[in-house]
Amino acid sequence: MRILVVDDDPDIQRLLARILHSWEHEVVTANNGQEALAILEQTPIRFVISDWMMPEMDGLELCHRIRNSDLGRYIYLILLTARDAKNDLIHGMEAGADDFVVNPFNRGELKVRIRAGERILALEQNLEAQNARLQQANEQVRQAYECINRDLEAGAEIQRSLLPPPDFKLPGFNVSWSFSPSALVAGDIFNLFQLDEQQVGFYLLDVAGHGVPSAMLSVTLSRILSPIPDSPLKYRIPGSPNYAIATPANVLKELNQRFPVQDDTMQYFTMVYGIVNRATQTLTLSPGGHPPSIFVSAKGKLTLLGLSSMPIGLWPETEFETEHIRFCSGDRLYLYSDGIPDCFSPDMEPYSQDRMVSRLVEWRKKPLEEVTGALEQDLRKWRGRDGFSDDLTLLALEMI
Amino acid sequence: MEERITVYIDADLEDLIPEFLENRREDVETIRAALGREDFDLIGRLGHSMKGAGGGYGFDAITDIGRVIEEAAKTYKSEEITTAVASLSLYLDRVDIVYEEAE
Numbered sequence: 373m374r375i376l377v378v379d380d381d382p383d384i385q386r387l388l389a390r391i392l393h394s395w396e397h398e399v400v401t402a403n404n405g406q407e408a409l410a411i412l413e414q415t416p417i418r419f420v421i422s423d424w425m426m427p428e429m430d431g432l433e434l435c436h437r438i439r440n441s442d443l444g445r446y447i448y449l450i451l452l453t454a455r456d457a458k459n460d461l462i463h464g465m466e467a468g469a470d471d472f473v474v475n476p477f478n479r480g481e482l483k484v485r486i487r488a489g490e491r492i493l494a495l496e497q498n499l500e501a502q503n504a505r506l507q508q509a510n511e512q513v514r515q516a517y518e519c520i521n522r523d524l525e526a527g528a529e530i531q532r533s534l535l536p537p538p539d540f541k542l543p544g545f546n547v548s549w550s551f552s553p554s555a556l557v558a559g560d561i562f563n564l565f566q567l568d569e570q571q572v573g574f575y576l577l578d579v580a581g582h583g584v585p586s587a588m589l590s591v592t593l594s595r596i597l598s599p600i601p602d603s604p605l606k607y608r609i610p611g612s613p614n615y616a617i618a619t620p621a622n623v624l625k626e627l628n629q630r631f632p633v634q635d636d637t638m639q640y641f642t643m644v645y646g647i648v649n650r651a652t653q654t655l656t657l658s659p660g661g662h663p664p665s666i667f668v669s670a671k672g673k674l675t676l677l678g679l680s681s682m683p684i685g686l687w688p689e690t691e692f693e694t695e696h697i698r699f700c701s702g703d704r705l706y707l708y709s710d711g712i713p714d715c716f717s718p719d720m721e722p723y724s725q726d727r728m729v730s731r732l733v734e735w736r737k738k739p740l741e742e743v744t745g746a747l748e749q750d751l752r753k754w755r756g757r758d759g760f761s762d763d764l765t766l767l768a769l770e771m772i
Numbered sequence: 773m774e775e776r777i778t779v780y781i782d783a784d785l786e787d788l789i790p791e792f793l794e795n796r797r798e799d800v801e802t803i804r805a806a807l808g809r810e811d812f813d814l815i816g817r818l819g820h821s822m823k824g825a826g827g828g829y830g831f832d833a834i835t836d837i838g839r840v841i842e843e844a845a846k847t848y849k850s851e852e853i854t855t856a857v858a859s860l861s862l863y864l865d866r867v868d869i870v871y872e873e874a875e
Contacts, residue, residue: 381821381825382795383792383795383821387788388828390785391784394784423824425820475827476824476826479782
């Protein structure tokens with residue numbers, strides 16, 4: 373090990389150098405504290421043996437300066453002192469000396485004290501190395517996190533692109549929605565589309581769980597639930613018009629067959645699928661374990677549709693119900709996911725379906741876009757603090 | 773016949789000894805001159821150095837003399853210093869060194 377010997381007495385300097393050499397240490401010498409500091413700043417020496425009484429800067433001062441400066445490594449310091457009074461020991465320790473050897477020193481004693489110092493230095497170096505490794509690991513984690521975040525944002529983009537575009541128009545209807553994922557990617561998704569000249573289909577679904585796995589299933593389902601031939605929504609038939617539109621109950625049935633839960637992921641989902649026929653002014657709807665849809669007639673009459681039903685994917689034998697209701701001009705239908713009624717206030721009170729229903733009835737004369745905005749605001753006020761813990765999704769449809 | 777004083781010194785210090793003893797002979801002269809000027813500071817420092825180095829090299833007697841000189845200088849005891857320096861001079865004349873390998 374390289375040792376810096378600091379002493380203004382050349383005899384002691386030579387003696388120490390010789391002894392340390394005999395123990396196979398490399399020796400660098402300095403005549404006083406000032407020189408010693410300069411050397412420590414230039415060369416990465418970690419072990420210092422210094423006399424106490426020296427001109428320019430004594431051993432005590434050198435000690436202070438070493439401890440108070442940032443030399444980038446721990447430096448082990450042994451003070452040589454002819455002063456063995458207890459006070460001096462205390463001053464030395466307070467200044468930060470690691471050990472003392474009384475002059476004239478005993479060779480054997482010096483040897484073991486140096487050994488002890490070497491052990492402590494090894495510990496310090498280990499610590500420094502560990503810290504460096506930790507910092508590296510931290511940096512890697514940070515980078516990975518950034519990467520994951522970027523990916524999640526990309527995922528969120530994909531999901532948003534599957535939703536109806538902001539300027540979406542459905543002839544004969546007013547449509548409005550609110551979509552606030554709790555994290556970047558959502559387990560909720562919805563859509564509306566023209567099925568044929570008279571019929572409009574729509575759905576809102578909620579995949580159990582959070583994060584990427586749920587989002588991936590929601591994207592898959594969204595791609596499948598497109599009104600193209602051979603999808604669950606439209607199937608081919610021989611002869612004109614070549615395809616038929618599946619009933620809501622059959623759509624849910626088919627999805628239930630196609631997407632059974634895997635034991636390890638337990639990814640079931642809840643859903644509402646409905647079809648409005650503008651010609652017959654009827655709404656047909658099939659619920660799949662989803663919170664009841666809220667129907668508010670133009671006159672303000674409230675009907676809850678789909679009060680109890682099974683989620684999709686849990687049991688292959690599930691039979692799905694169908695509800696029918698008249699859907700005329702001014703009537704409104706609201707689909708939503710449970711993030712809304714289950715939104716908790718700071719006092720742990722849920723927003724609740726009742727509250728939601730009474731608001732929607734209260735606002736039945738408000739233009740539809742304003743209703744979704746007002747409900748969003750009401751929820752934020754209810755929540756009382758930033759960030760929702762679940763996806764908030766609301767889809768509103770009004771017959772013109 | 774004068775008494776010789778035998779001192780056993782670690783063999784690995786052998787080449788340093790002549791210079792060390794020469795420095796101590798110089799110290800004798802320096803201290804005597806300093807006494808004349810009453811420069812007790814210098815005397816005290818030399819005593820302190822001698823005290824520290826002596827035993828390290830293997831000359832316990834030099835450490836003892838150094839201690840006496842350092843203490844005496846603090847209280848300006850010229851006579852004690854003179855005596856101590858005389859002892860040192862005598863010691864340096866009579867010392868015989870036997871080098872032995874370290875254990």
